[in-house]
Amino acid sequence: MPAHVTKKRNKYLTAGLIMTGTAVLLGILAFFWTPWSTTAMSASERFAAPSFRHLFGTDNFGRDIFSRVMKGMGTSVMISALVVLLSASVGIFLGALTGYFGGVLDEIVMRVTDAVNGFPSILLALVVISVLGTGRQNLILSLGIVFSPSYIRIVRSEYLRLRDADYIKRARLMGVGKGRILFVHILPNILPVFWVSVMIGLNNAILAESGMSYLGIGVQPPDASLGNMLSDAQGYLQTAPWYALAPGLAIVWIVLGFSLFSEGIRRLGE
Amino acid sequence: MIRIENLSVAFDGPEVVKNVSLEIGDGEILGVVGESGCGKSVTALTLMGLSPRTARVTSGRILYDDVTLLEAGKPRDEALYRRYQGARMSMVFQEPMTSLNPTQRVGRQVEETLRLHTKLTSQERKEKVLETFRAVGLKGEEIVYRSYPHQLSGGMRQRVMIAMAVILHPGLLVADEPTTALDVTVQNQIISLLGEINKKQKNAMLFITHDLNLARRLCSRVAVMKDGRIVETGETEQIFEHPVQEYTRQLIQAVPSRLKERKREKGPRENGRGYAAPVVKVQDLSVYYQEGSNSLFGRKKRRCVVKGADFELYAGESLGLVGESGCGKTTLSRAVLGMIRDIDGSVVHNTLRPQMIFQDPYGSLNPAKTVGWLLQEPLRARGAIDASLALSKEEMEEAAYDMLRRVGLEACYFHRRPSQLSGGQRQRISIAQALITNPGFIVADEPVSALDVTVQAQIMELLRNFQQEMKLACLFISHDINVVYKMCDRIMVMKDGRIIESGDTQEIFASPREEYTRQLLIGS
Numbered sequence: 001m002p003a004h005v006t007k008k009r010n011k012y013l014t015a016g017l018i019m020t021g022t023a024v025l026l027g028i029l030a031f032f033w034t035p036w037s038t039t040a041m042s043a044s045e046r047f048a049a050p051s052f053r054h055l056f057g058t059d060n061f062g063r064d065i066f067s068r069v070m071k072g073m074g075t076s077v078m079i080s081a082l083v084v085l086l087s088a089s090v091g092i093f094l095g096a097l098t099g100y101f102g103g104v105l106d107e108i109v110m111r112v113t114d115a116v117n118g119f120p121s122i123l124l125a126l127v128v129i130s131v132l133g134t135g136r137q138n139l140i141l142s143l144g145i146v147f148s149p150s151y152i153r154i155v156r157s158e159y160l161r162l163r164d165a166d167y168i169k170r171a172r173l174m175g176v177g178k179g180r181i182l183f184v185h186i187l188p189n190i191l192p193v194f195w196v197s198v199m200i201g202l203n204n205a206i207l208a209e210s211g212m213s214y215l216g217i218g219v220q221p222p223d224a225s226l227g228n229m230l231s232d233a234q235g236y237l238q239t240a241p242w243y244a245l246a247p248g249l250a251i252v253w254i255v256l257g258f259s260l261f262s263e264g265i266r267r268l269g270e
Numbered sequence: 271m272i273r274i275e276n277l278s279v280a281f282d283g284p285e286v287v288k289n290v291s292l293e294i295g296d297g298e299i300l301g302v303v304g305e306s307g308c309g310k311s312v313t314a315l316t317l318m319g320l321s322p323r324t325a326r327v328t329s330g331r332i333l334y335d336d337v338t339l340l341e342a343g344k345p346r347d348e349a350l351y352r353r354y355q356g357a358r359m360s361m362v363f364q365e366p367m368t369s370l371n372p373t374q375r376v377g378r379q380v381e382e383t384l385r386l387h388t389k390l391t392s393q394e395r396k397e398k399v400l401e402t403f404r405a406v407g408l409k410g411e412e413i414v415y416r417s418y419p420h421q422l423s424g425g426m427r428q429r430v431m432i433a434m435a436v437i438l439h440p441g442l443l444v445a446d447e448p449t450t451a452l453d454v455t456v457q458n459q460i461i462s463l464l465g466e467i468n469k470k471q472k473n474a475m476l477f478i479t480h481d482l483n484l485a486r487r488l489c490s491r492v493a494v495m496k497d498g499r500i501v502e503t504g505e506t507e508q509i510f511e512h513p514v515q516e517y518t519r520q521l522i523q524a525v526p527s528r529l530k531e532r533k534r535e536k537g538p539r540e541n542g543r544g545y546a547a548p549v550v551k552v553q554d555l556s557v558y559y560q561e562g563s564n565s566l567f568g569r570k571k572r573r574c575v576v577k578g579a580d581f582e583l584y585a586g587e588s589l590g591l592v593g594e595s596g597c598g599k600t601t602l603s604r605a606v607l608g609m610i611r612d613i614d615g616s617v618v619h620n621t622l623r624p625q626m627i628f629q630d631p632y633g634s635l636n637p638a639k640t641v642g643w644l645l646q647e648p649l650r651a652r653g654a655i656d657a658s659l660a661l662s663k664e665e666m667e668e669a670a671y672d673m674l675r676r677v678g679l680e681a682c683y684f685h686r687r688p689s690q691l692s693g694g695q696r697q698r699i700s701i702a703q704a705l706i707t708n709p710g711f712i713v714a715d716e717p718v719s720a721l722d723v724t725v726q727a728q729i730m731e732l733l734r735n736f737q738q739e740m741k742l743a744c745l746f747i748s749h750d751i752n753v754v755y756k757m758c759d760r761i762m763v764m765k766d767g768r769i770i771e772s773g774d775t776q777e778i779f780a781s782p783r784e785e786y787t788r789q790l791l792i793g794s
Contacts, residue, residue, distance in 0.1 A: 165633055166630060166633040166634040167634050167635055167636040168636075169609065169628075170625070170626060170628070170634060170703070171636075172609070173607060173609070173625055174625070174648045174651045175651045176651040176654075180651075180654075185636055188636075188638035189636065189637060191638075
């Protein structure tokens with residue numbers, strides 16, 4: 001890459017990095033240390049307003065909201081990362097095979113993705129959860145299933161485009177093996193497109209995870225998650241508005257951070 | 271009369287056109303020749319008032335019959351230009367497909383010029399369009415009038431573009447590489463047509479091309495451009511016979527021409543035939559394409575693209591395959607390499623893994639890899655298939671460096687990526703990659719067509735050297751008959767899927783048997 005491109009300031013990337021960076025770091029930290037316990041209740045401190053003692057105040061059980069938001073961010077980011085990891089891996093594997101080889105496998109996979117895309121994604125995830133039961137693994141699995149088709153399609157169309165590139169024809173003439181063509185020759189060329197869709201996917205996964213937890217079929221209480229905090233806070237909007245505000249702002253913060261970050265990456269690629 | 275005085279044009283950075291002065295008299299055709307990026311197109315676009323907004327005229331002016339169209343330091347007078355564009359000056363572009371609106375019938379598009387610049391009634395306009403269509407040699411003008419661009423051939427589209435450009439008898443006609451996208455025989459007709467129009471309409475014509483042969487045939491005067499400057503200008507014959515500047519001489523020498531003496535020892539066929547087995551033997555080969563529906567249940571049609579091809583290729587020999595686009599030459603080569611399986615007849619190879627060199631130097635190298643990785647990949651692949659040929663890491667690296675040197679590139683290119691190389695350098699890497707395993711047989715599909723003439727000459731030289739060193743058999747595909755003449759010992763002429771004529775290069779050029787071959791030869 002020519003020097004002047006890298007020198008150019010990429011404000012999207014900087015802002016995105018700072019925002020996602022703080023969210024992810026706080027989230028990871030929450031697994032080891034939080035200012036207060038996330039589950040310990042205290043009857044004397046119910047609905048305390050934000051103060052230096054409790055940065056975001058406390059909730060209906062007297063738990064520290066800041067600590068719970070930290071833990072919730074960590075849970076949300078971890079679950080979405082696993083969801084994206086799962087669906088992106090499935091996407092790369094199936095997308096590469098279907099795009100490169102075509103044929104009957106392609107037809108079958110495409111029709112299945114059409115079917116999955118035919119349902120509203122949250123509804124489909126609900127169905128999967130109701131079959132498998134609640135719990136983190138099942139949440140990740142169901143969201144992974146719902147998110148896979150878009151990755152399959154993106155990867156497939158890139159492989160379809162590149163499989164007839166001159167340099168791939170040449171690789172075939174050299175006798176390079178099929179697996180190596182798929183994952184060593186073609187894969188690096190689709191990464192710029194792929195990373196952008198991964199970032200967008202992370203965003204959607206965080207929203208979806210929060211939505212599921214809000215509906216009560218994601219992360220189960222007493223574990224903290226941004227979604228189930230929002231759902232609990234709903235009843236106290238009048239009396240303790242900070243209770244809903246804190247997890248809500250946290251979601252906005254993460255999602256905005258990721259979109260700025262992905263826009264920054266996209267511009268970097270240009 | 272057009273005068274360009276001291277014109278300099280700059281975009282963001284340095285000037286791309288520097289102090290260019292040109293004069294085109296009425297009825298004169300001035301050719302501007304030069305390699306890509308020399309500033310010839312920018313000059314033409316500036317003259318036409320079509321240069322992008324980011325282009326700044328830093329010095330000089332442009333005069334049209336003593337009217338100043340453009341002057342340095344003043345903004346472009348758009349209103350003035352609008353009156354001139356179309357009516358008094360017009361332009362023919364390289365790509366007739368993108369210059370025409372695909373959603374409108376071509377008759378309507380040509381009429382548009384008349385609607386904007388004249389007060390003719392719609393009946394008169396149609397008459398005039400049909401008359402112009404006849405004048406540019408479009409047969410069945412009524413049908414053409416009602417056609418959409420995609421229903422016409424490339425040559426017909428370019429004729430429509432010319433009709434559009436000359437319908438108002440403009441005093442200036444700029445043609446920017448008008449035949450580059452066309453087949454040789456069509457190219458020939460378009461060049462003649464431009465000459466005729468110039469004689470009839472007596473307009474000043476600026477003909478921009480990278481092809482010196484075309485400039486020589488059409489133009490009365492020629493200006494040679496390099497790095498934004500005019501290095502030499504003069505009468506066409508004067509320039510071609512007695513070039514003064516070193517660069518002009520290089521350019522002329524680089525053009526493959528059969529007028530020049532061929533220095534070559536006897537072809538290997540004369541020596542080797544009889545006892546050596548052919549490297550490739552193709553017998554009665556027909557190639558089919560599946561056409562039509564891509565869906566699961568759709569019925570496919572099987573179309574025969576190559577019919578009954580028969581030929582042999584010996585070590586060290588290069589066999590030229592010429593013909594116009596769509597005649598099946600690329601399909602034939604793919605089938606010979608085994609990339610297309612749906613064939614009748616037989617292809618017998620004596621070599622292990624024949625390689626291929628493609629036309630487009632930008633598409634034939636994996637952009638995600640470094641040059642060094644690319645050069646070692648064929649060796650890795652060979653080692654993976656046959657363990658006895660596997661090399662150690664150091665050996666492969668050494669072989670790659672060695673190959674890099676042999677194609678004339680320095681060791682520092684080893685760690686670069688294709689995007690950091692020029693077209694000529696990429697084609698060198700392509701050749702290195704194809705030849706590093708010493709394949710014995712390669713197919714070169716228009717390997718120099720996308721390159722500038724001087725680079726073209728270097729790459730051809732390189733290929734010939736390798737051929738002699740490695741005793742390489744080469745199937746050389748080209749639409750450029752002069753390139754084939756320079757490269758090949760034997761030639762096959764292909765038309766509509768059949769090989770209609772084949773024989774020694776000299777013989778075919780001296781006395782072609784088929785009328786079609788004769789036309790191809792005249793075309794260049």
